[in-house]
Amino acid sequence: QVQLVESGGGLVQPGGSVSVSCTTSRITFKNYGMGWFRRQAPGKEREFVAGINTSGGVTTYADSVKGRFTISRDNAKNTVYLQMNSLKPEDTAVYSCAARFFGVATSSPRDYNYWGQGVQVTVSS
Secondary structure, eight states: EEEEEEEEOOOEEEEOOEEEEEEESOOGGGGGEEEEEEEETTOOEEEEEEEEEESOOOEEEETTTTTTTEEHHHHHEEEEEEOOOOOOGGOOOOEEEEETTTTTOOGGGGOOOOEEOOEEEEEOO
């Protein structure tokens, strides 16, 4: 079945950097817009973080991460990345990637077809 598997993350100090990646299988990756979302606490709604279109030429960011986070993709490796810099404690969350068939990346979780399980990023001293 389709799999989206996140890796990276972990514990990082405020002001530090971390990268997370999401590798997909059993989809034609180049046909999917990709998004990163985060959930800051159990039961809290997923929050859009960043999105990238199929070719990688168009990216969008939540205002809260603009200028600090960078989304990118490598269609040859079926992987999307999220580089996070200048991290703040409020960036602590489970980060999940999502795939949207032949669509531009949007901020609504309902627009996405497939989801990864997520990876924890904790920003703390």
